Every structure is written in C-alpha cells, then in structure tokens.
Amino acid sequence: MAKVLNPDICVIGGGAAGLSVAAGAAAFGVPVVLVERARMGGDCLNFGCVPSKTLIAASKHAQAIRAAEEFGITAGEPIVDYERLQARVHAVIGAIAPHDSAERFESLGVKVIADTARFVDDRTVAAGDHLIRARRFVIATGSSPAVPAIPGLAETPYLTNETLFDLKRLPEHLVIVGAGPVGLEMAQAHRRLGARVTVIDSGKALSSGDPELVAIVLDAIRAEGTVLHEETAIQSVERHAGGVRLHCKNTQGRFFLDGSDLLLAAGRAPNHVSLDLDAAGIRHDVKGIAIGTDLRTSNRRVYAIGDAAGGLQFTHVANYHARLALQQILFRLPAREDRDIIPRVTFTDPELAEVGLGQADAREKFGRVDVVCWDFSANDRARTDGLGQGLIKITVGRRGRILGAAIAGAGAGEMINGFALAVANRLTLKHFRGYVAPYPTLSEIGKQASISYYAPVARNPLVRSVIGMLRYFG
Ligand SMILES: Cc1cc2nc3c(=O)[nH]c(=O)nc-3n(C[C@H](O)[C@H](O)[C@H](O)COP(=O)(O)OP(=O)(O)OC[C@H]3O[C@@H](n4cnc5c(N)ncnc54)[C@H](O)[C@@H]3O)c2cc1C
Numbered sequence: 001m002a003k004v005l006n007p008d009i010c011v012i013g014g015g016a017a018g019l020s021v022a023a024g025a026a027a028f029g030v031p032v033v034l035v036e037r038a039r040m041g042g043d044c045l046n047f048g049c050v051p052s053k054t055l056i057a058a059s060k061h062a063q064a065i066r067a068a069e070e071f072g073i074t075a076g077e078p079i080v081d082y083e084r085l086q087a088r089v090h091a092v093i094g095a096i097a098p099h100d101s102a103e104r105f106e107s108l109g110v111k112v113i114a115d116t117a118r119f120v121d122d123r124t125v126a127a128g129d130h131l132i133r134a135r136r137f138v139i140a141t142g143s144s145p146a147v148p149a150i151p152g153l154a155e156t157p158y159l160t161n162e163t164l165f166d167l168k169r170l171p172e173h174l175v176i177v178g179a180g181p182v183g184l185e186m187a188q189a190h191r192r193l194g195a196r197v198t199v200i201d202s203g204k205a206l207s208s209g210d211p212e213l214v215a216i217v218l219d220a221i222r223a224e225g226t227v228l229h230e231e232t233a234i235q236s237v238e239r240h241a242g243g244v245r246l247h248c249k250n251t252q253g254r255f256f257l258d259g260s261d262l263l264l265a266a267g268r269a270p271n272h273v274s275l276d277l278d279a280a281g282i283r284h285d286v287k288g289i290a291i292g293t294d295l296r297t298s299n300r301r302v303y304a305i306g307d308a309a310g311g312l313q314f315t316h317v318a319n320y321h322a323r324l325a326l327q328q329i330l331f332r333l334p335a336r337e338d339r340d341i342i343p344r345v346t347f348t349d350p351e352l353a354e355v356g357l358g359q360a361d362a363r364e365k366f367g368r369v370d371v372v373c374w375d376f377s378a379n380d381r382a383r384t385d386g387l388g389q390g391l392i393k394i395t396v397g398r399r400g401r402i403l404g405a406a407i408a409g410a411g412a413g414e415m416i417n418g419f420a421l422a423v424a425n426r427l428t429l430k431h432f433r434g435y436v437a438p439y440p441t442l443s444e445i446g447k448q449a450s451i452s453y454y455a456p457v458a459r460n461p462l463v464r465s466v467i468g469m470l471r472y473f474g
C-alpha cells in the first residue's frame with residue numbers, strides 16, 4: 001500500500017534548482033518533499049561546475065609553471081600525476097557534498113525521497129512506495145549530455161561530463177565534439193595538463209558570444225596547442241587502434257582524425273522523459289517543457305526551473321529560478337524571468353563574461369546605442385601580472401545607461417559582477433565613473449572605460465569657458 005504524503009510543495013530533482021526551492025521553503029516552515037533519483041547536488045556538484053573548475057584550477061598551476069620563465073623563474077615542464085589530480089577533484093566534491101546531502105535537508109525539515117518521480121495525474125506524483133499529493137510541484141530535473149546523431153557513435157566508446165572525471169589516466173589525444181563552454185573549458189584544461197587536444201564543431205565556437213571577444217579567447221587556446229576545427233561536419237565515427245577515428249568534412253574537403261579518447265560536449269537535452277508529463281496535462285516536446293516567463297507549465301500547479309526549463313543553463317540561473325518560483329508559491333506575488341540580467345561566463349583562460357545586451361540586440365530594442373571599449377593592455381595590474389590580451393565592451397543607452405557588458409580577459413568572470421549589478425539596477429556609466437576603485441586592480445578597467453565615455457566633456461568649449469570664468473573668482 002502506497003504511503004500518501006500531502007506537502008505544500010513537491011520538488012522533483014535535487015540539483016541546484018531543486019535544493020534551492022526546498023531549502024527556501026523549509027526556511028519559512030512550509031512542508032516540502034524532495035525527490036531525487038541519483039546523487040544529491042545534481043550536475044553542478046557531481047559532474048559539472050565543481051569538478052570542471054577543480055580540474056581547470058589544476059591546469060592553471062601547470063600553465064603557471066610553464067609561464068614562469070617570463071618572470072625570470074626557470075621551472076621546466078610540469079609533471080602531472082593525473083590520478084592524484086582526479087583524487088583532488090573528488091575530494092573537493094566530497095567536501096561540498098554534506099551541504100547538499102539528504103541528511104542536511106532532512107535536518108532542515110525537508111522530507112527527502114531517494115527514487116524516480118513521475119506524475120500519475122494532474123496533482124499527484126509517484127516515487128517508490130510514496131504518492132505525493134502537493135498543492136504545488138516544481139520540476140527541477142535538469143539536463144543530460146546530448147548525444148548527436150553521428151553514424152557509428154552508438155558502437156564507439158565515448159566520454160561525457162558524467163564520466164570524464166572518473167578517468168584514471170590523462171588522455172593521450174582527446175578529441176572533443178562541441179566548442180561550447182564545456183568543450184573549450186575541458187579542451188584547454190587537458191591541453192595544459194599535457195594531452196593533445198582536438199575540438200570539432202559543426203558551427204562556430206562559442207557562437208553566442210561577441211565575435212571580437214570570442215576571437216581573443218580562441219587565439220589564446222589555439223596558441224597553447226589545441227587544434228580547433230570550426231564549421232566541420234563529423235560524418236561518422238568508429239573504433240580504431242584502441243581509440244577512435246572520426247571522418248570529417250569541411251570546406252577544405254574530407255579528412256579523418258584519430259584520437260585516444262572522445263568527449264561529447266555537444267549541448268544538453270532536458271530530463272523530462274521519465275516524468276510522464278502527459279498524465280499531468282503538461283505540454284512538452286522533444287526540446288523541453290513549455291513554460292511561460294513566470295516558469296509555470298500548462299498545468300498551473302506545476303513549475304519547471306533550472307536546466308529543465310530549457311533556457312540559459314547555469315547554476316546561478318537555477319538559483320534565480322528557485323527564487324522566482326518561491327515568490328509565486330509562498331507569497332502569491334507575480335514574478336517574471338528577466339534573461340537580460342543573467343551573467344554568462346566561460347571559464348577558459350582568458351575568461352569570457354557577458355551580461356545584458358550586445359550592440360546588435362540593443363540597437364534593435366533601443367535604437368541608438370554607444371559602445372565603449374577599453375583594452376586590458378592599458379591597465380597597470382594586467383601589465384604587472386603579465387595577463388596578456390583582453391578587452392571590455394560596454395553597451396550604453398540613453399543618458400549613459402548600462403545595457404550590457406562583455407569582457408574577454410583574465411578575471412572577466414569576477415569583473416562582470418559589477419556590470420550584472422548595473423544592468424539589474426539600471427545604473428549608468430556615471431555610477432562607474434564616480435566610485436573609487438582600488439589601485440592596481442583589473443576592475444579599474446570598467447572604470448577607465450566609463451571615464452573614456454565622458455572624456456569628450458573635457459573638450460567641450462562651453463565647459464572650458466565655464467572653467468575659465470570660474471577662475472575670476474580666485
Ligand atoms: C561540465 C559542466 C560544467 C559546468 N560549469 C558551470 C559553471 O561553471 N557555472 C555555471 O553556472 N553552470 C555550469 N554548468 C551548468 C550547471 O551545472 C547546470 O546549469 C546546473 O547544474 C543545473 O541545475 P539543475 O538543478 O537545473 O539540474 P541538475 O543539477 O541536473 O539536477 C537535476 C536533478 O534531478 C534529478 N532527476 C532527474 N529526473 C528525475 C526524476 N524523474 N525523479 C527524481 N529525480 C530526477 C537528477 O538525478 C539530478 O540530480 C556546467 C555544466 C556542465 C555539464
């Protein structure tokens with residue numbers, strides 16, 4: 001006989017999105033049930049942000065040893081112990097895991113069920129031997145690595161982000177399908193750790209980014225030895241000599257590529273097949289669940305958030321969605337997703353960070369806009385630290401309003417915070433010009449760009465004559 005539970009909220013999925021909803025609801029003393037079929041913490045903790053950023057951190061150490069020569073320090077080629085490095089990746093995951101664990105959530109007052117959830121009708125979910133009849137449901141089931149329809153792939157061994165961090169040896173030649181954030185972050189990290197790396201993309205690398213800034217990132221990645229084939233179709237894949245062979249085609253003709261290991265980084269597919277959405281009257285198709293800007297599905301009791309919502313796929317988006325859902329569920333206040341305020345960062349070196357509107361989108365929406373640029377080479381901290389190439393571009397609307405910013409360069413992911421705050425709060429370049437930035441920091445780049453926007457004022461004859469007149473007063 002099934003156990004029937006009647007919480008206010010049933011959350012499906014214990015990743016960043018689901019955990020944020022459950023913790024938020026529990027903090028207000030609202031009864032909440034969380035169903036998670038695999039590992040608490042979801043992708044970000046177990047197979048995404050945390051392991052990838054830990055691996056990137058290790059690869060930066062290796063690169064710093066090589067780059068030490070420039071600073072007058074001779075160190076030689078680093079020796080990488082890949083097994084120890086992966087052990088550290090898992091130790092970092094292990095150190096964060098208690099924060100996301102079932103035990104911690106139970107202690108917060110959340111009922112956690114370790115099973116697969118599926119809808120049985122428009123207001124009931126079944127999970128193991130439980131039936132959950134909640135007033136509201138939140139689908140936070142995340143996404144999985146997309147597997148492209150490449151002939152031969154099903155018979156060829158491949159890695160995804162779910163298996164990459166279990167490798168015990170550094171790939172000799174890692175071939176990566178997809179030059180998005182996952183593909184390029186992992187390409188650069190493995191190259192720096194000593195692997196040969198080739199990346200193939202059917203389109204352009206980091207295609208949603210500003211092309212001028214993307215070029216800065218790609219030049220740096222290529223200069224370190226990663227081979228990148230853009231606009232190249234993979235016609236088939238096969239096992240070959242203990243590794244893989246890819247048959248490719250681009251404008252230069254056909255060629256094949258041999259690698260020791262193949263990594264798929266070709267985008268994400270939302271996880272909603274196991275949910276039996278039809279039973280709950282929730283509209284969906286292969287691309288995902290249909291939702292409005294309020295994150296509600298066609299069944300008004302049910303929200304879809306995080307990667308499962310099918311929009312921008314970041315952990316901070318999962319947390320933002322959780323807040324929007326809770327605002328509606330707990331306080332009955334309207335909430336709308338605003339994608340313009342969401343920062344997007346790719347943690348390559350140099351990093352690529354963007355928020356708000358680029359020039360073309362801003363022109364379409366607001367008519368006349370200005371773009372203010374500032375090069376990293378004009379920043380003292382970039383010079384002292386030998387931080388190479390970088391550029392900031394700020395999209396500016398009427399009266400200096402900051403509509404968006406894009407940065408390629410060291411520390412871009414940290415620097416974009418100030419611009420995310422500016423875009424979300426409709427701040428202007430005057431705010432950036434007016435605050436005092438500590439010297440020498442990379443963040444001064446944003447301030448320097450803002451000052452340059454107002455520089456023509458100094459040449460304005462009217463302003464000059466006012467200054468001249470004021471001289472007469474002593
Ligand atoms: C390699 C990689 C690196 C990344 N790096 C970053 C980064 O640096 N910064 C960033 O912001 N984002 C990053 N991301 C994206 C980020 O990981 C995701 O956007 C985020 O994890 C989404 O959280 P979520 O809660 O929506 O989904 P998930 O974390 O996928 O959680 C969904 C959970 O639902 C469970 N589930 C699914 N179906 C059911 C069911 N029927 N019943 C019960 N449980 C179910 C799953 O087991 C899973 O645990 C990265 C992604 C990858 C792949």
Ligand SMILES: NC(=O)c1ccc[n+]([C@@H]2O[C@H](COP(=O)([O-])OP(=O)(O)OC[C@H]3O[C@@H](n4cnc5c(N)ncnc54)[C@H](O)[C@@H]3O)[C@@H](O)[C@H]2O)c1
Nearest residue numbers: 148178179180181182201202203265266267313345346347
């Ligand atoms: N730093 C971060 O915050 C971070 C890091 C990693 C991932 N993520 C998130 O995870 C999501 C997934 O990232 P991703 O890089 O896997 O996906 P993506 O969709 O951004 O990029 C996938 C790339 O694969 C290419 N591709 C698809 N099919 C192909 C094929 N058959 N052959 C060759 N190329 C093919 C596409 O053209 C595209 O360039 C992103 O939306 C991103 O937001 C974020």
